[in-house]
Amino acid sequence: MTITSTPVTGEATKTWSGRSMPRKEDGRLVQGQGSFVDDGGMHGQGYAWFVRSPYAHARIVSIDCEPALAMEGVYAVLTGDEAKAMCQAPFFAIAPPPGSLMQEWPLAVDKVRYQGDAVAVVLADSRETARDAAERVVVEYEPLTPVTDTVAAADPAAPLLYDEAGTNVAWHGLFDYGDVDWALENADHVVKLDRLHFHRFTSSPLECNGAVVDFDRGTGVVSVLSNYQMPMFAAMVVGPTIGVPMNKFNFVSKDIGGAFGIKIGFYPQIAALALLSKKAGRPAKWTEFRTEHMLTAGHGNERTFLDVEVPVMADGTILGLKVRAFDDAGAYLHYEPLGAVIWSQVVPGCYKLKHVRVDYTEVVTNKCPVVPNRGYSRMQHLWLVERIVDVVAHELGLDPVEVRKRNYVQPEDYPYETPNGCIYDSGDLPRSLDIALELAHVAEWRERQRELGTGTGRRIGIGIGSTLDSGTNNFGQSRIINPDLPFSGNGEAAFAKLDLFGEINVNLGTTPQGQGHETTAAQVAADILGVTPEDVTVTTGFNQANNSYVGFSGTYASQFAVSGLGAVMGAAQKLRHQIVKLAAFALQAEEDEIELEGGSARVRGDEERAIPFIGLSNMVYTNNAGLPASLLDECDLNARYVYVPPFEVPDTVAKTGNLTLTYASQVHVCVVEVDEETGEVKVVEYAAVDDCGNRINPLVVEGQVHGATGLGIAASLYESLDYDESGQLQEPSFYEYHVGTAMDIPDVACGDIESPSPFTPNGAKGMGEGGGAPLHAVCAALQDALGAGAPVVSESHNHWARVYELLHRDPGAPRGVEVVTRTAEPGAGVESL
């Protein structure tokens, strides 16, 4: 498969792009003048409160709303049955059967399937009254046996969440590339791991979900003021269910207090609020509270890897991997089973693995539904690959640095085609690793590790995490899950215009949550239009009425630098073209003589012949008599551009194709100190090297690296979501869920490489999610601290008690790893690989 770049043609002076500049957004945010969803409202609104199930799995016997309705100030109560009766269909299913039979409605119908499942929603004249009234809705449940174990859920004998599906398996597929059987037969060693487990956690944005929804019965327009991060996806899912066409939605968002993918998950609430508003005849405002968020807003994918087999040559060359993966989607398939293919954007990780077989099963369980969570689905697979590479080094007594360097995709290999047809665009992993090792002072730490020796009660461990941040999805990969889906490619829109007095305005289709889009979009537009970023007003947030959107608009999946800024570049260049045309007419010059500088168009070399933008706006908007019609036809000073990345539909049978446009890379190095007596782990040094191609604003890029690192370290050591056997979440608030604080997360030394992407208009690559590198690096550091002959670090979450267990496990107990070494003809035939 070949890919050609699609540069947006036009002039760019590059004065502002590439520069670290503080953000335009900050002024309002440091003064408490941001506009977050709970700060706003609509006239006449009521306050909504959901009635939620205390059981993980139960039949709904009856719901009595009368005690709530009898309360003064209660406007309406909507139950699951009522909501279903108002709907035209269940939510659109991404999965084919049997997953498509696992239907979801705005509120639970007949059954509840996880603790926190919403059975009704109350609307009242205050938040407090709504909350009181919700407690008076009497729901009678008949508890059922909950399913909480991911692998056991796939057993045909397990209790069913959806009787109509006849199974808890939502999706199953075999991803088989190269010839892993041949590799296992011919390798010098086969490293076998029994079980690796990637835990459930959430990046838990500090602002919970929220929405104010108005179903205008007069016009049929549904207005949604929310902090939803992928608004038109919500419209496409909710619309057919509640019977609202796309042109009767008005999704609006302003400032969003973090999202990390989690804010793709609450479209059922938006649907329920729309129906509640329709019933009550007034807008419904809902502000999620933290415990509600932890129980119901969505968790990251939990994945269990069984029967891992890794063919390795004597020199440390890893030929591939074979594994059975079980992914836990929780109770409803919100965005799933997309995760079942998303991981395959990074099949070989950073390495030249040729033979990969993943037998992938996704199940439903009586837990909170999973939703995309920073590093969505790739992070889990990358962690598997990183654990494999690390364990191979330890078990074969090889240097972890050398094993990585030997197996990395090399700088000269780009563009590199993976076994499943993805094209890694550019990078320099060995150099990234060298920089990271230096930044983390690894040579000195190795020395201290040796000096410390044994018997001191303290250990030092050094670990590496190498990952990819694949950005700008080809939505055609969804057809690998379900060939009948009408999705492929991707895109993003932007608008650039001169307003009535010559002001420059840019509207985006994205929903920034801290990524600084107002600033970077202004930098890019300023370069093209010959002004400063201060001269460019970028509208805050998303507004459907701006018509600056396509189906996949939003902020997710590490793509703004490519698709969002690609759209801004295109729109600004279209506007520039119009400005030049108008100015050439006004100044009686040729178009190629016109240059833009300081908010004016002028004839090159003749300072006297110039016209300010306000003059051009005047010509078009308020003083156009006598202008040639052809000129006005072409130049309305409003330019919309849709950036579309170059993609083809993947081969859904072979499960191959280019699934993402860019591959930013991160190499992290972590040094930990472990207390043998308590199992306490302290990160004492940390370095991160990011390569995301050309950086539009390095300050913003580095901020993203810091953030992804902080969340990853916290997830690896402090944050885990666990259910007991009855399906009760053990960490339903920030008391139990220990969110990483400033005392937990260390300073991070950052390095960078810029390997421009040949496939993007600006050489940039999407970044921000990171690939969960801290989880990989911390696990590797712990493995290093445990030393030779220790058990395998088989969990992605390693709180002190688990580390203590690893340190003190009986030496005779299983280590979770076995190395089978071939005795005859080592390496025969492998050269032909």
Added chain:
Amino acid sequence: MGERGTSHAVTVEVNGEKVSRIVAARQLLVHFLRDTLGLTGTHIGCDTGNCGACSVIVNGKLVKSCMILAPQVDGATIETVEGLADGDSLSPLQESFHEHHALQCGYCTPGMLMSATYLLRQNPDPTDEEIRRGIRGNICRCTGYVNIVKAIRAASREQASGGRPVPAAAGEEV
């Protein structure tokens, strides 16, 4: 608002302005600030006193406003993020947060600024460790705290080198 039950008169000075309201007995200070007074800069992140997004300064002390009822602060002097800037002029900490990219989504920022303001009043020249300890009650999910620590350090250095000091606590002699 249809809040019912016992109510109380509350008179407070907020950012230098005296206000009196009748509020429900159970109204939290954070809801009083946000809903009753319309000062929406103070945010709610966790409802359990863990995250610090609602941090304000009451009578010179740092308080999580979701952990205290509005009637409890009757007669108090309250500082919120809206009072940090002097007209159009940002406080040194606000300026430093901007310069050092110490905020991303901006949701934790008001509480973080109040904690940092309080910290620098108590300890004008904190070490990095003391800064981290000073903001441990404020959760940020975006920055990994790296640039927040840097910004607070820079503001304290600026103050030490004769730059603008962190404004003194309202209602306190300094």
